[in-house]
Amino acid sequence: MKRYKLMIPGPVDVPDEVLQAMIARSLPHYGDDWMEIYGETLQALHKVFGTQGDLFIMPGPGSAASEAALNSMLAPGEKVLLPVSGFFSERLGRIARACGSEVIVLETTWGEPVQPERVAEALERDHEIKAVALIHHETSTGVLNPLREIAQVTHEHGLPIIVDGISSIGGVPLPVDEWGIEVCISVANKCLEAAPGLGMISVNERAWQVMDAKKDKIHGWYLNLNVWREYSHDWDWHPYPTTVPTHLIMGLHASLQGILAEGLEARYARYQRTADKVRAGLREMGFEMLVAPEYACPLITAMKGRPGVALDALSRFLRDEHGILVAGGIGPLRGQILRVGHMGRALTDEYSQAFLTAVEDFLKRNPS
């Protein structure tokens, strides 16, 4: 199988230490040896999330964690305000509707940030709304939404906010306790540089109060945070309701040790430097970015085409001639942009330089 450099917006190429950690003998998902590894993993995650509240590792994709959060925080029929500005916010709406919520959509142009004032207006218009759900980094466009301000507006209206930090936690600041985020979701296979298959959910005290008040109306068992809380408190065998993938968690354990050894601030700065370098290099070659610099998330770069350059040809060339995988646009942005990920090994100079060299090579071989 050909080895590609993954510069897609997840899953990411993981460090060697993470691969090594997963080549291990099977352990039961309980017992002292395992609980030590599990406990250290959870402790490291608390640091990355910036929370002393409850935190669960929920095996499954990010969407399962999102479904658990929405399903647990909203009783069927309740209204949730959802700013939609890309593929992943649309997806969150589908999940919420499937759980029985009434979704009040706040449309924002793809490629632009959600404005806190518009969230405030929407909440003032409709007093039946019970929560706000927001994507922090809309990975289909590369916009980083002003979460802190939106959380503040939400809290001023006495409501909880449910945040999809799937492609932002570990890459840009998202201090869960400091910003008072009631429920925050992430996954292992983006900025946390581990293998796919693990979601995470943080839950604060206010979120539990919300859930307590509607506990009897919540359907489901696995995707129900009340069940996870029950097992983490009352079950002496292991603090989760099911078997967990021990190998994946051992990989996550290794990646988190690496991330914390470097330091979160140092990593955030390195992401910004890498994104700045890639964008400057692309601009020099005549490309423009989709997102204005003030809102461009440093974790992916969404580049637009330029006259004489077909993006699908560029993408194929990167793959076939340089072994680099990037992603295209989704929905209305199909054919309009390429999305270049900076997460995982793509954060290294090796990858970012290889990408710029490859684009240069393409332009040289395809003069317009």
Ligand SMILES: *Cc1c(COP(=O)(O)O)cnc(C)c1O
């Ligand atoms: C990747 C991503 C998801 C989807 O995650 P899955 O693990 O595929 O379910 C959801 N939201 C955002 C913002 C993402 O970047």
